[in-house]
Amino acid sequence: MAHITASVEYGIHSLLWLAASDAAPLSSRDLAEFQGLSPSFVAKIFPKLEKAGILKATEGVRGGYVLAKAPEEISVLEIVDAIEGRKPLFDCLDIRGRCVVFGEDPPAWATAGVCSIHAVMLRAEKAMRESLASQSLANVARAVGRKAPAGFSDEVRNCLQARVVARAGRSKA
Amino acid sequence: MAHITASVEYGIHSLLWLAASDAAPLSSRDLAEFQGLSPSFVAKIFPKLEKAGILKATEGVRGGYVLAKAPEEISVLEIVDAIEGRKPLFDCLDIRGRCVVFGEDPPAWATAGVCSIHAVMLRAEKAMRESLASQSLANVARAVGRKAPAGFSDEVRNCLQARVVARAGRSKA
Numbered sequence: 001m002a003h004i005t006a007s008v009e010y011g012i013h014s015l016l017w018l019a020a021s022d023a024a025p026l027s028s029r030d031l032a033e034f035q036g037l038s039p040s041f042v043a044k045i046f047p048k049l050e051k052a053g054i055l056k057a058t059e060g061v062r063g064g065y066v067l068a069k070a071p072e073e074i075s076v077l078e079i080v081d082a083i084e085g086r087k088p089l090f091d092c093l094d095i096r097g098r099c100v101v102f103g104e105d106p107p108a109w110a111t112a113g114v115c116s117i118h119a120v121m122l123r124a125e126k127a128m129r130e131s132l133a134s135q136s137l138a139n140v141a142r143a144v145g146r147k148a149p150a151g152f153s154d155e156v157r158n159c160l161q162a163r164v165v166a167r168a169g170r171s172k173a
Numbered sequence: 174m175a176h177i178t179a180s181v182e183y184g185i186h187s188l189l190w191l192a193a194s195d196a197a198p199l200s201s202r203d204l205a206e207f208q209g210l211s212p213s214f215v216a217k218i219f220p221k222l223e224k225a226g227i228l229k230a231t232e233g234v235r236g237g238y239v240l241a242k243a244p245e246e247i248s249v250l251e252i253v254d255a256i257e258g259r260k261p262l263f264d265c266l267d268i269r270g271r272c273v274v275f276g277e278d279p280p281a282w283a284t285a286g287v288c289s290i291h292a293v294m295l296r297a298e299k300a301m302r303e304s305l306a307s308q309s310l311a312n313v314a315r316a317v318g319r320k321a322p323a324g325f326s327d328e329v330r331n332c333l334q335a336r337v338v339a340r341a342g343r344s345k346a
Contacts, residue, residue, distance in 0.1 A: 002264035003176035004294060009266055012290045036271030076293050089301070091175035093182055098209030101325075101332050109320050116316035117185045120249050120308045121177060128262070128301035135293045143289035147282050152274075159274050 003089065004080055010037055011045045011083045012076070012140065015054070019071045019141050020153055021160045025064035030163050045083055052082030061168045071141055077132035089128065090121035176262065177253055183210055184218045184256045185249070185313065188227070192244045192314050193326055194333045198237035203336050218256055225255030234341045244314055250305035262301065263294035 014031045032042035046065055049055040056068040067074070096115050097106035114122070145153070187204045205215035219238055222228040229241040240247070269288050270279035287295070318326070 001174075002261055004263040006264070006266050008263070009268060009290060013268060034273055035268060036273060037268065088175055090177040090181070091179070093179050095182060095186060095208060095210065100207050100209065101328055109322065112320065116313050116320075117182060119316065120305070120313060123308075124301045124304040127304040128297045131297040131300040132293070135296075140289050140293060143292065147285065147289075149282065155274055 003087075004084065007041075007045050007083050008080050010035075010042055011049060012079055012137070014042065014045070015049070015067065015071075015074070015079065015137055016141055016144060017156065017160065018055075018065065018067055019137060020156050022157055024157075024161060024164060025058045025062060025066050026160060026164065027064040027167065030064065030160065030167065034160060034163060048082050049079070052078065054078060054082055061171045062164055064164070067137075071138035072136050074137040075133050076135040076137070076140065077129055079137070080132055089125040090118065092118035092121070094118075176260075177257065180214075180218050180256050181253050183208075183215055184222060185252055185310070187215065187218070188222070188240065188244075188247070188252065188310055189314055189317060190329070190333065191228075191238065191240055192310060193329050195330055197330075197334060197337060198231045198235060198239050199333060199337065200237040200340065203237065203333065203340065207333060207336060221255050222252070225251065227251060227255055234344045235337055237337070240310075244311035245309050247310040248306050249308040249310070249313065250302055252310070253305055262298040263291065265291035265294070267291075 013035060014028075017031055017034060018026060028043045028046040029039045031037075032039040035042075046055060050057055050065070050068075053068050054074055055065045057063070057065055092115055094111070094115055097111040099106070099110070102110060186208060187201075190204055190207060191199055201216045201219040202212045204210075205212040208215075219228060223230055223238070223241075226241050227247055228238045230236070230238055265288055267284070267288055270284040272279070272283070275283060
């Protein structure tokens with residue numbers, strides 16, 4: 001399994017559609033069905049994004065999720081950390097103290113500070129995280145938007161809204 | 174499991190000891206036992222490092238592995254790629270064409286080029302790989318060496334050599 005999993009892909013795509021929906025609340029089912037994704041899979045992602053302060057939930061028959069802040073203020077790193085947790089790139093087992101030269105009792109210098117191999121991995125992780133932190137949801141939305149023809153965003157908004165209206169109708173019936 | 178696994182940690186530690194052994198060939202068992210690691214686990218790593226041109230094998234009763242090039246010429250990225258394979262940070266499922274707005278047949282613009290989310294992940298992966306590529310085995314060895322007291326490298330060399338001599342003796346007996 002890749003370090004950054006399909007849950008992040010589904011999450012970012014869902015946030016992009018939410019950003020495009022013009023602040024109309026959408027349920028995780030609305031967004032899953034709209035994207036041809038498994039609703040139960042997507043449903044697991046949204047509470048994590050809510051807990052991280054990226055989404056907020058609204059109540060009522062037309063309730064659902066909205067972005068908790070502007071797309072410019074949501075970094076890709078925040079989304080990744082919210083969904084994946086803060087998992088390290090490299091999980092150092094700190095084997096340096098086990099060398100037979102040390103016997104049963106490694107000297108303090110041998111295990112002092114961060115292992116030099118771990119330090120290299122932490123620098124690489126920092127570079128990766130800084131790159132993800134430098135990109136916002138708004139940046140990604142603009143990149144997607146540049147590909148779409150004029151009128152597409154209206155089409156998306158209408159389609160998402162029709163879905164919300166249909167859901168509200170079903171829940172009243 | 175972390176993206177960069179314990180095999181890389183074991184591999185880099187083993188390469189550091191090989192670099193410290195002054196070109197005396199060491200077997201993967203020598204290195205595993207010297208470090209208090211599982212010999213069968215370490216034995217799986219060495220053929221990968223040999224295939225990548227980082228180690229070379231020498232024959233004979235005192236045979237074993239030596240570095241195939243100078244520690245300055247071995248980057249941490251090379252070691253990681255040799256051991257882990259070239260696994261991606263993010264495995265894009267390219268879900269962008271599944272949106273219901275497109276029906277069964279997504280338009281060419283919707284799936285043209287690299288997905289904008291994938292592009293962000295590729296940039297982060299590049300930053301991580303550049304960081305790993307900028308560090309050589311020699312850099313890591315120097316960082317480790319700065320912590321060790323004077324005389325430690327002689328102690329290591331003697332201990333490793335005693336191991337090789339004992340192995341050669343056993344194989345003659």
